[in-house]
Amino acid sequence: MNRNMSLSAALRRSPSALALSKLALGSGFGYALALLLSPALTRLYSPSEFGTFAVFGAIVAILSIFFTLSFELAVLGSRTRTDALRFVSVAVSSILIICSAATLLLLILMAIDVTLPLAWWAILAALISCLFASLTQIGINWxxxxxxSGVAARATFTSLVGRSSLQVVFGFGLGGIAGLVIGELLGRFAAWLVADRGVLRSGLRRLRGHRALLRGDFQSEREYALFVTPGVALDTSLVWLPAPLFAFFFDPVAGGFVALVQRLGSAPLTIANQSLGQLFHRRAGQVAMTQKGRLLKFLAGTVALTLPIAVAVGLMLLWSGQPIAAFVLGTEWGAAGFVALAYLPLYYVQFLSLMTNRLMLILGHLRLRLLASTAHLVLMLAVIAVCSYLATDWMIAVAVQALVLAISHLAVFLIVVWLLWHSPVPVDVGSVQG
Known part of the structure; x- marks a missing residue:
């Protein structure tokens, strides 16, 4: 199947207002309760333990994308239930193959006594967590x-609240990296139980009975693995890699502070993506070329409305961020206020980029999006490595890395706005309904 046709089909299936509200509420309440549990987590676990756990979290977040090779995204764009089940089977087969290969590789590395970034049992738990995370996403998309959408909302809520609450529970009983890992693993297992509803069984049944058809399905839809997966993996890496990188190049304590701020800062971005981003995508797909002025005014209005809020939050963090962090999270977490201040400009520009990222899909600039994500990742790696080589203080390195990435995202935002205004080819609004 043609790649553009596959993506267009995925974009045409936009959720209703009721479905969108359920998904937004599920993620919103889940993140709200997870945030409320943060003061308990920071009193049960140290910054160093959070930094070590950031390696675990990055493995799960990034590797789970490769487990399915992004075929779960095709489930949303399938025109018929039969086609959707076909993609479920392809995604399940991909999970089984890659999970088995990753487990075998881990056993080989253990046998030859290779030094691993985590204890072998933690990496094995990460692979199992990847399995549950991938199956959960298939169930949610199905x-x-x-x-x-109610099932999807409950699964999202269970994943967010279950992981944090179980980490609190095991923090009292076990503590350390073990409590964080086991809480994460069991929370993802609970989310899969809510999301599955027989989806895995149906996928396995088709897998057993149509192996020849399955190979043909994979060959005809391999564009998802070749084009979509790298882009999704790059975007995910930009979110999850900073904490383990700071833990590796500087100190687990530095990684812990970055991991905590990422945990708190990702909440409003995710909620905005699942509400404002979805609504903007749907409307922009209809008027991107016929009423460009309205979209540009909307973007300008969004900046005018939200920039004063970001500035106010920044001033608050500048004046009293560290005392507030120490009071809310615990005395050893005071530096989280500085890290939050450093990352605020980046998170704000990433919020604006939620809309321009969708415009790149609508306008057909997929290579630009992949190139932009690659550039962001290279800059992040380069800045952290150079700061480590120069023996820069980790707090200064955090500020420099966040500032460079904020400028990089802002440049892409402005480029996409320019492309929107100067795009010469009208969009087929009948085939793009974000």
């Missing part, structure tokens, strides 16, 4: 595809 539920959305079949107008069962």
């Amino acid at each position: 539920a959305i595809r079949n107008d069962r």
Whole structure:
């Protein structure tokens, strides 16, 4: 199947207002409760333990994308239930193959006594967590595809709240990296139980009975693995890699502060992506070329409305961020206020980029999006490595890295706005309904 046709099909299936509200509420309440549990987590676990756990989290977040090779995204764009089930089977087969290969590789590395970034049992738990995370995403997309947004919302809520609450529970009983890992693993297992609803069984049944068809399905839709997966992996790496990188190049304590701020800062971005981003995508797909002025005014209005809020938050963090962090999170977490201040400009520009990222899809600039994500990742790696080589203080390195990435994202934002205004080819609004 043609790649553009596959993406257009995925974009055409936009959720209804009711479905969108359920998904937004599920993620919103989940993140809110997870944030409320943060003061308990920071009193049960040290910054160093959070920094070590950041390596675990990065493995799960990034590797789970490769487990499915992004075929779960095709479930949303399938025109018929049969096609959706076909993609479920392809995604499940991909999970089984890659999970088995990753487990075998881990056993080989253990046998030859290779030094691993985590204890072998933690990496094994990360692979199992990847398995549950991938199956959960398939179940969520299947539920959305079949107008069962309530199931998707409950699974998202269970994943967010379950992981944090279980980490609190095991923090009292075990503590250390073990409590964080086991809480994460069991929370993802609980989310899969909510999301599955027989989806895995159906996928395995088709897998057993149609192996020849399955190979043909994979060959005809391999564009997802070749084009979509790298882009999603790059975007995910930009979110999850800073904490383990700071833990590796500087100190686990530095990684812990970055991991905590990322945990708190990702909440509003995710909620905005699942509400404002979805609504903007749907409307922009209809008027991107016929009413460009309205979109540009909307973007300008969004900046005018939200920039004063970001500035106010920045001033608050500048004046009293560290005392507030020490009071809310615990005395040893005071530096989180400085890290939050450093990352605020980056998070704000990433919020604006939620809309321009969708414009790149609508305008057909997929290579630009992949190139931009690659550039962001290279800059992040280069800045952290150079600061480490120069023996820069980790707090200064955090500020420099966040500032460079904020400028990089802002440049891409402005480029996409320019492309929107000067794009010469009208978009087929009948085929793009974000």
